[in-house]
Amino acid sequence: MRTIAYRDALREAIRDEMRRDERVFIMGEDIAGYGGTYAVTKGLIDEFGEKRVRDTPLAELVIAGAGIGAALGGLRPIVEIMTANFSLLASDQIINSAAKWHYMFGGQAHVPIVFRMPGGGGAQRGAQHSQMLETMYAHIPGLKVVMPATPYDAKGMLKSAIRDDDPVLFVEHELLYSVKGEVPDESEEYTVPLNRGIVRREGRDVTIVTFSRMVHICMQAAEDLAKEGIAAEVIDLRAIRPIDLELVMDSVKKTNRVVVAEEGWKYYGTGQGIAAMIYEHAFDYLDAPVGHVAGADVPMPYSKPLERAALPTKADVVAAVTAIVPARQAAATPTPAAAGAR
Amino acid sequence: MTQVQASRPTRKSHSAPAEERERFLSMYRQMVRIRLFEEQVNDLYKTARMPGLAHLYSGEEAVAVGVCATLRRDDYITSTHRGHGHCLAKGASIDRMFAELLGKAPGYCRGKGGSMHIADQDTGNLGANAIVGGSAGIATGAAFASKMRGQDRVAVCFFGDGALGQGLLYEVMNMASLWKLPVIYVCENNLYNEYTHYTETTAGALTERAKAFGIHTDAVDGQDVRAVYAAARQLVDRARGGDGPAFLLCDTYRFYGHHVGDIQRTYYRSKEEEEHWKTQRDPLILLGQWLSAEGIAGESDLEHLRDEARAEVEAGVRFALDAPFPELSEVDQHVYA
Numbered sequence: 265m266r267t268i269a270y271r272d273a274l275r276e277a278i279r280d281e282m283r284r285d286e287r288v289f290i291m292g293e294d295i296a297g298y299g300g301t302y303a304v305t306k307g308l309i310d311e312f313g314e315k316r317v318r319d320t321p322l323a324e325l326v327i328a329g330a331g332i333g334a335a336l337g338g339l340r341p342i343v344e345i346m347t348a349n350f351s352l353l354a355s356d357q358i359i360n361s362a363a364k365w366h367y368m369f370g371g372q373a374h375v376p377i378v379f380r381m382p383g384g385g386g387a388q389r390g391a392q393h394s395q396m397l398e399t400m401y402a403h404i405p406g407l408k409v410v411m412p413a414t415p416y417d418a419k420g421m422l423k424s425a426i427r428d429d430d431p432v433l434f435v436e437h438e439l440l441y442s443v444k445g446e447v448p449d450e451s452e453e454y455t456v457p458l459n460r461g462i463v464r465r466e467g468r469d470v471t472i473v474t475f476s477r478m479v480h481i482c483m484q485a486a487e488d489l490a491k492e493g494i495a496a497e498v499i500d501l502r503a504i505r506p507i508d509l510e511l512v513m514d515s516v517k518k519t520n521r522v523v524v525a526e527e528g529w530k531y532y533g534t535g536q537g538i539a540a541m542i543y544e545h546a547f548d549y550l551d552a553p554v555g556h557v558a559g560a561d562v563p564m565p566y567s568k569p570l571e572r573a574a575l576p577t578k579a580d581v582v583a584a585v586t587a588i589v590p591a592r593q594a595a596a597t598p599t600p601a602a603a604g605a606r
Numbered sequence: 607m608t609q610v611q612a613s614r615p616t617r618k619s620h621s622a623p624a625e626e627r628e629r630f631l632s633m634y635r636q637m638v639r640i641r642l643f644e645e646q647v648n649d650l651y652k653t654a655r656m657p658g659l660a661h662l663y664s665g666e667e668a669v670a671v672g673v674c675a676t677l678r679r680d681d682y683i684t685s686t687h688r689g690h691g692h693c694l695a696k697g698a699s700i701d702r703m704f705a706e707l708l709g710k711a712p713g714y715c716r717g718k719g720g721s722m723h724i725a726d727q728d729t730g731n732l733g734a735n736a737i738v739g740g741s742a743g744i745a746t747g748a749a750f751a752s753k754m755r756g757q758d759r760v761a762v763c764f765f766g767d768g769a770l771g772q773g774l775l776y777e778v779m780n781m782a783s784l785w786k787l788p789v790i791y792v793c794e795n796n797l798y799n800e801y802t803h804y805t806e807t808t809a810g811a812l813t814e815r816a817k818a819f820g821i822h823t824d825a826v827d828g829q830d831v832r833a834v835y836a837a838a839r840q841l842v843d844r845a846r847g848g849d850g851p852a853f854l855l856c857d858t859y860r861f862y863g864h865h866v867g868d869i870q871r872t873y874y875r876s877k878e879e880e881e882h883w884k885t886q887r888d889p890l891i892l893l894g895q896w897l898s899a900e901g902i903a904g905e906s907d908l909e910h911l912r913d914e915a916r917a918e919v920e921a922g923v924r925f926a927l928d929a930p931f932p933e934l935s936e937v938d939q940h941v942y943a
Contacts, residue, residue, distance in 0.1 A: 289754070315754070321784070326777035329743015330750055331762075336732050337682070337751025356774075360737050361744060369725035370735050371940035405941050429943035446778035 265448055269289045271441040273415035274304045274380075276450060277422035278342060283313055285340060288426055291318035291327065292344030292380075301346050302382060302441050328354035328379065332362050332431075335377040340426060348383035348397045348435060355400070362431040363406030374429040378422070383438040384477060384527055385564045385575055394564035394571075395527040396528035398476075401433045402505040402537075402606030408432045410458050410503040413479035415445040417502055428458060437477040437527075461508035463515070467495035470589050471515040472581065473538055474525040478557075484527050485581035494589050504534050509541060523555035523584045527576060530558035552588035557581050613896040623803030627902045631742050633675055633831050634893050636907065637667040638915040640691045640761035643700055644862075646919050647690070647707065647721075648924045651866040655927070656707060658867045660721040665861035667887035670695035672834025673854075675763055676842045682748040682761035684741035687722045688794075688860070690922040693765050697729035700918055704926035711932045712925075718932075718940070720857060730759075739765055739772030742791070746778040749789035749851075760788040760845045768799035770808050770815070779819040779851070790838070791816065791853045794828065801874045816853030828856030829889045832896065859883040 282288045289312075290305060296319040299306030309317040311340075320327050324345055331343040350417045351358065358379060385394030402409045408430055412418045418436070425432040448454055464479060465486050474482045479500045484580045486496040497515050501507060516522055522542055524535040539554040560574040622630075644664045650656035663670070666688075674683070674695035685692040693703060698714065706713030707721050714724050726731030732748060735741040735898045745763030763784040769775055770793065782789050799807050816823045824841060833854060841852035861884055863871050871880070885891075897903040903911075 279772065287755075321777065323777040325774045326743050326746065326781050329740075329774060329778065330747035330781060333732070333744035333747020333749070334751045334754070335747070336744060337748040337755070339751045339754060339836055341747075356737060356740065358745055360740060361735065365725075365733065366943060368715065368719050368723045369727075370713070370718050372715070372725050372727045373732070374943045376943075408942075550690045 265446040267444050268415055268447050269441065270415045270418050270436070270443050270445070271302060271304050273419035273447050274422055274436070275306065275308065275465070277419045277426070278308060279311065281423055281426040282316060287338065287340045288342065289318065289339060290342040290344060291320050291331065293320055293322055293327075295319060295344050300344060302438070303443070304380075305344065311334040324350050324353035325357060326444035329361065331377050331379075332357060332365070332375055336365070336373055337373045340376050342378045342380060342426060345379055345381040347393055347438075348381040349392055349395050351379065351381050351397065355378075358401065358407070359404050359431070363404045363515060366430070369492045375431050376429045378425045378432045378434050380422075380434045380436065382436040382438045382441070384439060384557070385571060388566055388568060388571055389438070391563035392564045393452070394396065396526070396559065396604070398433070398435050398504060399528055399533045402433065402534055406431070407505060408458055408503065409435065409505040410475040411435045411471040412456075412502055413439075413440065413476055413500055415443065415447050417456050419447055420454055421502065422460060424455045424458050427455070432458065435476070439589075440477055443480070456502070458503050459505070459506045459508060461499055461501040461511045463497060463511070464500045464545055465496065465498040467497035468519055469495045470523060471497045471499060471512070471519045471583050472523050472525055472585065473499045473501065475504060475511055476527065478525050478527050478576065481576070481578050482581055485578045485585070488578065488582055489585055492586075494585060496585060507538070507541075512538070513546050516542055517549045520549055520551040521588050522550070523581065523588070525557040525576065525581050525584070528560050529561055530556060531561065533558065555584035555588050557584045570594050608626050622900050622902060629675065630893065630897060631903060631911070633671050633835070634890070634897060634903070635911050635915065636671045636695055637831065637890050637893065638912050639700065639918065640670070640694050641665045642912070642915050642919045643690060643703070646704075646923050648862065648866055650707070650923070660707065661688040661865045662860065662862040663688055665883065665888070666794055666796060666806050666828065666858045667691055668829045668831035668834050668893070669760060669792065669856045669858055670764070672831040673764075673792055673838040675835050676838045677730070677760070677762065680730055681759050682732050682745065682752075684732050684745040684748075684761070684763050685724070685734035686738075686741070686765055687734065687736040688766065689722070689724060689764075692734070693724050693726060693731055696723065696726070696731045698726045700729065700922035701925040704922045705929050708926045708929070708930065710926055710929040712929050716932050716936060730872065739769030739774050741765075742769070742772075742774050742778040745785060746782050749782065749787040750785065752788055753785075758788075758846050760790065760842055762790045762792055764792050764794060766799075767793065767795040767797065767804040767808065767847045769793070770804070770812065771799070776815070779816060779821055779853070782851040783819040784823050786848070786850040788848070789851045790841050790845055790849065792838075793853065795855060796858050798860070798864070798874065800864045801868070803874070811854050813853065822850070822852040824852065824853070825855040825857070828858030829887045829892055831889055831893050857888060860897055
């Protein structure tokens with residue numbers, strides 16, 4: 265296997281699918297000649313030309329709306345929204361049209377469209393360029409929301425998303441684009457399903473449920489916890505709608521303790537939704553309240569130390585785990601080897 | 607139409623070619639179907655057999671009919687909350703539309719859409735969007751798909767004067783002009799954004815807005831179906847031929863209120879105004895007069911067409927009233943593909 269960056273994995277997925285299916289095209293702001301704000305689409309115009317790699321006006325509402333119309337007209341659009349923050353301008357089209365067209369018209373038409381967008385903070389981009397808005401979309405029936413954390417999943421899930429007949433919000437993270445990971449050779453075809461989480465690390469003392477960039481932070485936290493004798497199981501949800509509830513419940517029934525970790529805001533969010541599902545489906549298995557690590561309840565500040573203070577850290581995850589895992593249990597549990605999950 | 611020929615007045619007989627005569631008779635038939643459909647909807651509402659968020663198209667028939675008469679079955683349209691006329695003009699059947707309005711299983715959307723959300727994929731109707739202006743992007747994208755796939759289908763986006771306030775409309779006209787897309791934006795100016803006269807909400811000259819994007823623009827009397835047809839014919843032909851988008855402003859009037867429950871209207875428009883439009887500017891009366899003057903059809907011929915439409919509407923509403931509701935198990939069907 266090769267080791268490539270997340271952004272390159274995304275590009276390979278787009279290229280593969282555009283070669284495989286001539287109905288696939290991509291449009292967005294500065295994605296053609298410039299190659300995209302995060303260089304995901306760099307070079308695609310050389311192979312596919314400006315007909316299929318299209319620069320658009322800076323107008324998210326029509327980018328989304330025309331994408332939906334193109335999907336209804338028989339194409340399979342990939343729409344790049346420069347950042348998730350700007351998707352709010354397109355949210356009427358995503359929520360009122362894309363999410364509802366199949367249902368509202370009694371199953372007559374499909375809307376096979378992928379809305380790609382990066383979210384997240386950590387690069388000092390300030391309050392309007394750092395938001396995690398996946399919760400908003402995950403609330404909406406009719407949408408699928410996926411948030412891969414690794415290059416392997418980024419490629420495999422983007423390919424699945426493009427082939428999917430439903431609208432998919434493909435939420436990347438600004439700080440993941442340069443993260444490297446193992447990906448099969450280009451000649452090796454693979455996809456990753458849009459509805460399955462994965463156990464990144466096995467453990468029996470506590471389950472950490474997370475997704476997107478927080479997966480990496482939680483894996484580091486699990487490493488630290490292992491040194492203290494706490495065996496944490498780390499679940500990467502990979503998708504939050506639909507959510508792989510079975511994987512979470514199976515783990516909770518084994519560990520009896522859960523911490524949910526996310527970068528987004530705490531209140532009324534994805535993490536609280538997951539906690540509620542655990543209480544609803546596995547209350548009798550819990551030995552402690554569900555712990556919750558989330559971003560600070562503030563618009564993202566600009567100043568470096570303030571931004572750091574607003575983002576959840578490895579220490580926050582470790583603290584949330586140790587708050588619900590009793591010391592004697594931890595000491596009595598041997599540390600399992602890290603699972604070879606990618 | 608043997609009956610038409612038998613009773614044709616002789617004053618200006620044969621002045622119009624046969625094809626044209628049949629075309630305008632067909633338009634009369636379509637406009638009558640829409641008018642009687644809407645009257646039946648109003649009756650269903652008043653007799654509490656249907657919930658009240660129906661927005662009637664009565665008075666505006668010439669716009670949908672004149673435009674859709676220029677379209678092929680596989681051309682696209684997008685429609686609005688006031689969309690019954692667009693659906694019928696594009697080819698939807700009356701019985702399945704009534705079934706949808708009553709939330710019944712044989713409805714176009716299996717009862718999941720209702721009055722404001724009817725799509726009919728088989729006739730190119732991509733769907734009615736109840737977000738004002740909300741389908742402008744979809745029509746534009748469908749036109750893009752047609753061009754991208756090397757087809758010659760055009761897309762028509764119907765919207766009202768209220769949508770002129772929505773930003774999306776200007777984003778789409780910009781894109782359609784830049785990308786030279788085969789889309790026609792048809793603005794049905796019925797004078798009122800819900801309950802407010804459009805001059806109170808809309809600055810400047812309406813057609814200048816489209817012209818600013820370099821979009822070919824035309825304006826017609828939306829009560830004159832022949833004028834609408836002639837203008838739309840030209841715009842559709844040039845779009846199909848690769849000459850890009852167009853904007854068509856149609857001045858029209860809704861005979862009823864914003865929706866069926868809007869019956870006390872004097873605080874925003876006078877009874878005299880309504881009376882003027884209904885007696886002097888009714889598109890059915892205007893076309894009927896022309897058909898008669900041209901010797902194409904006399905009053906008895908038109909009455910015959912109205913009787914046919916009345917029978918179709920009565921059969922359609924009976925079909926819908928008798929039809930079953932959807933199975934409860936359908937409530938979570940069609941959320942995902």
